[in-house]
Amino acid sequence: MTAGISVDLGSATPPFEQIRAQIASLIALGTLAPGTRLPTVRSLAADLGIAPGTVARAYRELEQAGLIETRRRNGTVVAGTLGDANPPGVPAPESVAGAVTTAVEHYIAEGRKSGFDDAALLAILQTKLSQQDG
Template sequence: MTVGISVDLGSPTPPYEQIRLQVSALIAAGGLTPGTRLPAVRSLAADLGLAAGTVARAYKELEQSGLIETRRRNGTVVVGPPAYSAPDAGATGSGASGSGASAAEVGAAVEHVIQAAAKAGLPDEELLALLRVALQKRRGLPPGVD
């Protein structure tokens, strides 16, 4: 677990997608602040038991999304979350300064659900399912349903 990334072979979503989603989510949630350097494709690949090209693909797409930036020898670095550029310095204590309150809030909220679920004895899968359903309801869009 290099920066908190893991892949679940056997999931319907392919590894390179899982990596992309996780990195992307971590950035958006403030878990990875701008300037942070991501692990090298080879090392992350080794950690996850994948080929370098697989990780590279994830990185590449992330760069195209403008989330990260890659210097040849300097590795890949987080540029910043997609949109918001809240100028205020919200000292959230979660490792670093940087992004606005929203990101940290997401991180905190995630922690909170997990704790709540744990307290309620709700299995992980159930929590995931619950969130999935709630998201669908909120959007009014039916699909999903893996």
């Protein structure tokens, strides 16, 4: 599971927020389906080389947002079941994934047409994302 999650300790964004945002994105894109079991707090913390309290805070915020739930015997899982309807005003993961993927493909195509390499495109995206956080 950590293949999709990383923490940049040099970022201005706190590590718990990086984890929260990445897991929320994976859920929104449908990469993490309802019922998918997440790693334990200790396991993810060890894999990322951070304190368990950092992961626990990210999980707590995801749970408060209704994206995940902690079940005693089953651990922490993505909330909902495959048959659940989305809450009002929340688009289906497939439509979000499609729209985001289309936007990313357009961004890459335009950037390459303008002569930017992958590193430059990532730097621009990271700058814009950090501006959104503040």
